Amino acid sequence: MLMNKSLKIATLAAVVGSALGFSSLVSAATEIKAAFNQSDKHPQYQALQEFGQKLSQETDGRYKLTIYPNELLGDQRAALELVQNGAIQMAVVANPLVENYDKTFRMIGMPYVYSGPSHQEKVFTSGVLDDLFASTQRFGFEVLTAYTAGARSMYTKGAPTETIADMKGKKIRVMQSDTMIKMLSCMGGTGVPMSQGEVYTAVQQGVLDGAENNEITYADLKQYEVAPYFTATRHLMVPDLVVISSYFINSMPKEDQATLRRLAKESTPNEFKLWNAQIEQAKALASSKGATFTEVDITPFQQSCQQLQSDLAETAAQKTLLEKIAALQ
Protein backbone atom coordinates (compact mmCIF):
# COMPACT_ATOMS: atom_id res chain seq x y z
CA MET A 1 0.00 0.00 0.00
CA LEU A 2 2.72 2.38 1.13
CA MET A 3 4.79 1.36 -1.88
CA ASN A 4 1.91 2.11 -4.19
CA LYS A 5 1.48 5.53 -2.69
CA SER A 6 5.12 6.53 -3.11
CA LEU A 7 5.14 5.17 -6.63
CA LYS A 8 2.17 7.31 -7.45
CA ILE A 9 3.86 10.38 -5.98
CA ALA A 10 7.02 9.68 -7.98
CA THR A 11 5.05 9.26 -11.17
CA LEU A 12 3.14 12.45 -10.52
CA ALA A 13 6.38 14.32 -9.86
CA ALA A 14 7.85 12.96 -13.09
CA VAL A 15 4.83 14.03 -15.10
CA VAL A 16 4.69 17.50 -13.56
CA GLY A 17 8.47 17.83 -13.76
CA SER A 18 8.72 16.99 -17.43
CA ALA A 19 5.75 19.20 -18.22
CA LEU A 20 7.71 22.03 -16.62
CA GLY A 21 10.91 21.04 -18.38
CA PHE A 22 12.64 19.70 -15.24
CA SER A 23 12.94 16.14 -16.47
CA SER A 24 16.53 15.73 -15.24
CA LEU A 25 15.47 16.76 -11.72
CA VAL A 26 12.92 14.02 -11.44
CA SER A 27 14.44 11.34 -13.66
CA ALA A 28 16.43 8.83 -11.71
CA ALA A 29 19.97 10.13 -12.27
CA THR A 30 22.51 7.91 -10.55
CA GLU A 31 24.24 9.96 -7.89
CA ILE A 32 28.03 9.86 -7.70
CA LYS A 33 29.14 10.99 -4.27
CA ALA A 34 32.70 12.34 -4.20
CA ALA A 35 34.69 13.00 -1.02
CA PHE A 36 36.99 16.00 -0.98
CA ASN A 37 39.05 17.20 1.97
CA GLN A 38 39.36 20.88 1.07
CA SER A 39 37.00 23.76 0.39
CA ASP A 40 34.66 24.47 -2.49
CA LYS A 41 36.96 27.35 -3.55
CA HIS A 42 39.81 24.94 -4.26
CA PRO A 43 40.85 24.47 -7.94
CA GLN A 44 40.37 20.70 -7.69
CA TYR A 45 36.79 21.22 -6.52
CA GLN A 46 36.18 23.45 -9.54
CA ALA A 47 37.79 20.98 -11.96
CA LEU A 48 35.71 18.14 -10.53
CA GLN A 49 32.57 20.20 -10.76
CA GLU A 50 33.18 20.88 -14.45
CA PHE A 51 33.88 17.17 -14.95
CA GLY A 52 30.53 16.40 -13.29
CA GLN A 53 28.67 18.85 -15.53
CA LYS A 54 30.19 17.34 -18.67
CA LEU A 55 29.45 13.82 -17.48
CA SER A 56 25.84 14.73 -16.94
CA GLN A 57 25.60 16.40 -20.37
CA GLU A 58 27.30 13.61 -22.27
CA THR A 59 25.21 10.90 -20.66
CA ASP A 60 21.88 12.71 -21.08
CA GLY A 61 21.60 13.27 -17.35
CA ARG A 62 22.11 9.64 -16.30
CA TYR A 63 24.71 10.66 -13.67
CA LYS A 64 24.82 13.45 -11.14
CA LEU A 65 28.06 14.24 -9.31
CA THR A 66 27.80 15.60 -5.77
CA ILE A 67 31.05 16.73 -4.17
CA TYR A 68 31.31 16.77 -0.37
CA PRO A 69 34.09 19.24 0.54
CA ASN A 70 35.90 19.93 3.83
CA GLU A 71 36.28 16.30 4.96
CA LEU A 72 32.48 16.02 5.35
CA LEU A 73 32.75 12.33 4.45
CA GLY A 74 35.87 11.84 6.58
CA ASP A 75 39.60 12.34 6.03
CA GLN A 76 41.30 10.93 2.94
CA ARG A 77 42.10 7.58 4.51
CA ALA A 78 38.48 7.07 5.59
CA ALA A 79 37.21 8.30 2.22
CA LEU A 80 39.37 5.80 0.34
CA GLU A 81 37.96 2.97 2.44
CA LEU A 82 34.41 4.15 1.69
CA VAL A 83 35.26 4.10 -2.02
CA GLN A 84 36.76 0.63 -1.75
CA ASN A 85 33.73 -0.85 -0.12
CA GLY A 86 31.34 0.97 -2.46
CA ALA A 87 29.69 3.12 0.23
CA ILE A 88 30.61 6.19 -1.83
CA GLN A 89 31.68 6.32 -5.45
CA MET A 90 34.59 8.77 -5.77
CA ALA A 91 37.23 10.63 -3.80
CA VAL A 92 40.29 12.79 -4.29
CA VAL A 93 43.16 11.38 -2.25
CA ALA A 94 46.79 12.31 -2.06
CA ASN A 95 49.22 9.87 -3.71
CA PRO A 96 50.73 8.63 -0.39
CA LEU A 97 47.38 7.10 0.54
CA VAL A 98 47.48 4.90 -2.58
CA GLU A 99 51.21 4.30 -2.15
CA ASN A 100 50.26 2.45 1.04
CA TYR A 101 48.62 -0.18 -1.23
CA ASP A 102 51.20 -0.29 -4.00
CA LYS A 103 54.74 1.01 -3.55
CA THR A 104 55.14 1.69 -7.28
CA PHE A 105 53.09 4.84 -6.65
CA ARG A 106 55.84 6.33 -4.56
CA MET A 107 57.82 7.08 -7.74
CA ILE A 108 55.32 9.79 -8.75
CA GLY A 109 55.40 11.51 -5.37
CA MET A 110 59.10 11.53 -4.48
CA PRO A 111 60.99 14.65 -3.46
CA TYR A 112 62.21 16.69 -6.43
CA VAL A 113 61.11 14.15 -9.05
CA TYR A 114 59.54 16.79 -11.34
CA SER A 115 61.43 19.79 -12.68
CA GLY A 116 58.28 21.93 -12.49
CA PRO A 117 54.55 22.11 -13.29
CA SER A 118 54.92 21.56 -17.06
CA HIS A 119 57.00 18.42 -16.54
CA GLN A 120 54.41 17.13 -14.10
CA GLU A 121 51.56 17.91 -16.51
CA LYS A 122 53.34 15.95 -19.26
CA VAL A 123 53.73 12.95 -16.95
CA PHE A 124 50.04 13.07 -15.96
CA THR A 125 48.72 13.44 -19.51
CA SER A 126 51.16 11.40 -21.63
CA GLY A 127 49.71 7.99 -20.84
CA VAL A 128 52.82 6.67 -19.00
CA LEU A 129 50.70 6.22 -15.86
CA ASP A 130 47.74 4.46 -17.49
CA ASP A 131 48.76 0.89 -16.62
CA LEU A 132 49.70 1.80 -13.07
CA PHE A 133 46.38 3.59 -12.56
CA ALA A 134 44.31 0.70 -13.94
CA SER A 135 46.22 -1.80 -11.79
CA THR A 136 44.61 -0.65 -8.53
CA GLN A 137 41.34 -2.35 -9.55
CA ARG A 138 42.64 -5.28 -7.52
CA PHE A 139 42.24 -3.18 -4.36
CA GLY A 140 38.64 -2.24 -5.17
CA PHE A 141 39.25 1.16 -6.68
CA GLU A 142 40.56 2.61 -9.93
CA VAL A 143 42.65 5.74 -10.34
CA LEU A 144 40.93 7.78 -13.05
CA THR A 145 43.45 10.59 -13.34
CA ALA A 146 45.96 12.67 -11.40
CA TYR A 147 45.56 16.30 -10.41
CA THR A 148 48.36 18.65 -9.53
CA ALA A 149 48.62 19.90 -5.98
CA GLY A 150 51.44 22.29 -6.89
CA ALA A 151 54.75 22.31 -5.07
CA ARG A 152 54.97 21.79 -1.32
CA SER A 153 57.15 23.93 0.92
CA MET A 154 57.90 24.16 4.65
CA TYR A 155 56.04 26.54 6.93
CA THR A 156 56.75 27.06 10.57
CA LYS A 157 56.14 29.24 13.55
CA GLY A 158 58.88 31.39 15.03
CA ALA A 159 61.21 31.66 12.05
CA PRO A 160 61.63 30.42 8.46
CA THR A 161 63.61 27.23 7.70
CA GLU A 162 66.08 28.64 5.22
CA THR A 163 68.79 26.00 5.56
CA ILE A 164 69.09 22.32 6.38
CA ALA A 165 70.54 23.40 9.75
CA ASP A 166 67.26 25.24 10.48
CA MET A 167 65.40 21.95 10.02
CA LYS A 168 67.24 20.28 12.88
CA GLY A 169 64.89 18.99 15.55
CA LYS A 170 61.82 20.51 13.90
CA LYS A 171 58.60 18.53 14.24
CA ILE A 172 56.86 18.88 10.91
CA ARG A 173 53.51 17.35 10.01
CA VAL A 174 53.66 15.08 6.97
CA MET A 175 51.07 13.01 5.11
CA GLN A 176 50.47 9.48 6.32
CA SER A 177 53.27 7.65 4.48
CA ASP A 178 56.70 6.18 5.15
CA THR A 179 58.24 8.10 2.25
CA MET A 180 57.22 11.41 3.80
CA ILE A 181 58.60 10.46 7.21
CA LYS A 182 61.90 9.36 5.63
CA MET A 183 62.10 12.58 3.64
CA LEU A 184 61.83 14.68 6.79
CA SER A 185 64.57 12.64 8.44
CA CYS A 186 66.87 13.19 5.45
CA MET A 187 66.33 16.91 5.89
CA GLY A 188 67.26 16.68 9.58
CA GLY A 189 63.80 17.12 11.09
CA THR A 190 61.11 14.78 12.38
CA GLY A 191 58.09 13.95 10.24
CA VAL A 192 54.86 13.58 12.22
CA PRO A 193 52.17 11.82 10.15
CA MET A 194 48.60 13.02 10.64
CA SER A 195 45.57 13.93 8.58
CA GLN A 196 45.18 17.41 7.14
CA GLY A 197 42.26 18.39 9.35
CA GLU A 198 44.30 18.08 12.55
CA VAL A 199 47.26 20.25 11.50
CA TYR A 200 46.01 23.68 12.54
CA THR A 201 45.30 22.71 16.15
CA ALA A 202 48.47 20.62 16.46
CA VAL A 203 50.64 23.59 15.45
CA GLN A 204 48.63 25.92 17.63
CA GLN A 205 49.05 23.67 20.66
CA GLY A 206 52.78 23.25 20.09
CA VAL A 207 52.64 19.54 19.19
CA LEU A 208 54.21 20.59 15.87
CA ASP A 209 56.67 23.32 14.85
CA GLY A 210 55.05 23.49 11.47
CA ALA A 211 53.92 21.61 8.40
CA GLU A 212 54.60 21.46 4.66
CA ASN A 213 52.12 22.05 1.90
CA ASN A 214 51.34 24.13 -1.18
CA GLU A 215 50.39 27.83 -1.09
CA ILE A 216 46.73 27.18 -1.94
CA THR A 217 46.09 24.73 0.89
CA TYR A 218 48.14 26.91 3.25
CA ALA A 219 45.87 29.86 2.53
CA ASP A 220 42.64 27.89 2.14
CA LEU A 221 42.96 26.28 5.56
CA LYS A 222 44.24 29.49 7.19
CA GLN A 223 47.36 27.71 8.41
CA TYR A 224 49.26 31.02 8.14
CA GLU A 225 47.51 31.98 11.38
CA VAL A 226 49.55 29.43 13.32
CA ALA A 227 52.65 29.02 11.13
CA PRO A 228 53.32 32.36 9.40
CA TYR A 229 56.83 31.61 7.99
CA PHE A 230 56.49 29.98 4.56
CA THR A 231 59.86 28.96 3.10
CA ALA A 232 59.85 28.05 -0.60
CA THR A 233 61.71 24.73 -0.41
CA ARG A 234 59.44 23.27 -3.14
CA HIS A 235 60.58 19.81 -2.09
CA LEU A 236 57.59 17.83 -3.28
CA MET A 237 55.03 17.85 -6.07
CA VAL A 238 52.77 15.10 -4.78
CA PRO A 239 49.91 14.22 -7.12
CA ASP A 240 46.33 14.02 -5.92
CA LEU A 241 44.50 11.06 -7.38
CA VAL A 242 40.88 10.95 -8.47
CA VAL A 243 39.69 7.48 -7.51
CA ILE A 244 36.46 5.64 -8.24
CA SER A 245 34.97 2.55 -6.68
CA SER A 246 35.54 -0.55 -8.86
CA TYR A 247 32.23 -1.87 -7.69
CA PHE A 248 30.54 1.26 -9.01
CA ILE A 249 32.34 1.74 -12.32
CA ASN A 250 32.00 -1.94 -13.20
CA SER A 251 28.26 -1.67 -12.66
CA MET A 252 27.96 1.09 -15.31
CA PRO A 253 27.16 0.33 -18.97
CA LYS A 254 30.44 0.00 -20.93
CA GLU A 255 29.78 3.12 -22.97
CA ASP A 256 29.23 5.24 -19.86
CA GLN A 257 32.39 3.82 -18.29
CA ALA A 258 34.37 4.97 -21.32
CA THR A 259 32.79 8.44 -21.22
CA LEU A 260 33.53 8.81 -17.52
CA ARG A 261 37.15 7.68 -17.91
CA ARG A 262 37.75 10.00 -20.86
CA LEU A 263 36.18 13.04 -19.18
CA ALA A 264 38.16 12.45 -15.99
CA LYS A 265 41.41 12.40 -17.98
CA GLU A 266 40.37 15.50 -19.88
CA SER A 267 39.75 17.36 -16.61
CA THR A 268 43.45 17.23 -15.71
CA PRO A 269 44.78 19.99 -18.03
CA ASN A 270 41.85 22.14 -16.88
CA GLU A 271 42.79 21.53 -13.25
CA PHE A 272 46.42 22.57 -13.96
CA LYS A 273 45.13 25.85 -15.45
CA LEU A 274 42.84 26.52 -12.49
CA TRP A 275 45.67 25.69 -10.12
CA ASN A 276 48.25 27.96 -11.73
CA ALA A 277 45.76 30.82 -11.81
CA GLN A 278 45.15 30.63 -8.03
CA ILE A 279 48.69 30.51 -6.63
CA GLU A 280 49.37 34.24 -6.61
CA GLN A 281 45.96 34.96 -5.12
CA ALA A 282 46.63 32.49 -2.31
CA LYS A 283 49.99 34.06 -1.55
CA ALA A 284 48.50 37.56 -1.56
CA LEU A 285 45.74 36.51 0.81
CA ALA A 286 48.15 34.83 3.24
CA SER A 287 50.54 37.83 3.09
CA SER A 288 47.71 40.21 3.85
CA LYS A 289 47.02 38.15 6.98
CA GLY A 290 50.62 38.35 8.16
CA ALA A 291 52.40 35.44 6.41
CA THR A 292 56.00 35.89 5.24
CA PHE A 293 57.15 34.11 2.07
CA THR A 294 60.89 33.50 1.85
CA GLU A 295 62.77 32.29 -1.26
CA VAL A 296 65.72 29.99 -0.52
CA ASP A 297 68.51 28.16 -2.30
CA ILE A 298 66.90 24.76 -2.76
CA THR A 299 70.14 22.95 -3.73
CA PRO A 300 70.98 21.75 -0.18
CA PHE A 301 67.40 20.50 0.23
CA GLN A 302 67.63 18.65 -3.10
CA GLN A 303 70.96 17.13 -2.10
CA SER A 304 69.59 15.95 1.23
CA CYS A 305 66.92 13.94 -0.66
CA GLN A 306 69.12 12.48 -3.42
CA GLN A 307 70.04 9.27 -1.63
CA LEU A 308 66.42 8.73 -0.65
CA GLN A 309 65.35 8.96 -4.30
CA SER A 310 67.60 6.10 -5.34
CA ASP A 311 66.79 4.06 -2.21
CA LEU A 312 63.08 4.28 -3.00
CA ALA A 313 63.44 2.89 -6.54
CA GLU A 314 63.83 -0.77 -5.56
CA THR A 315 61.82 -2.87 -8.01
CA ALA A 316 62.13 -3.16 -11.79
CA ALA A 317 58.68 -1.57 -12.20
CA GLN A 318 59.70 1.38 -10.06
CA LYS A 319 62.96 1.89 -11.95
CA THR A 320 61.24 1.73 -15.36
CA LEU A 321 58.63 4.25 -14.27
CA LEU A 322 61.30 6.60 -12.95
CA GLU A 323 63.10 6.44 -16.31
CA LYS A 324 59.88 7.25 -18.14
CA ILE A 325 59.28 10.24 -15.88
CA ALA A 326 62.82 11.50 -16.41
CA ALA A 327 62.49 11.09 -20.21
CA LEU A 328 59.54 13.51 -20.22
CA GLN A 329 61.53 16.28 -18.62
Ligand code: GCU
Ligand atom coordinates in the same frame (compact mmCIF):
# COMPACT_ATOMS: atom_id res chain seq x y z
C1 GCU B 1 47.42 18.91 -0.29
C2 GCU B 1 46.76 17.90 -1.15
C3 GCU B 1 45.76 17.08 -0.37
C4 GCU B 1 46.35 16.54 0.88
C5 GCU B 1 47.01 17.62 1.66
C6 GCU B 1 47.71 17.05 2.89
O1 GCU B 1 46.53 19.89 0.06
O2 GCU B 1 46.11 18.56 -2.20
O3 GCU B 1 45.29 16.01 -1.13
O4 GCU B 1 45.40 15.97 1.68
O5 GCU B 1 47.91 18.31 0.88
O6 GCU B 1 48.79 17.50 3.17
O7 GCU B 1 47.15 16.18 3.55
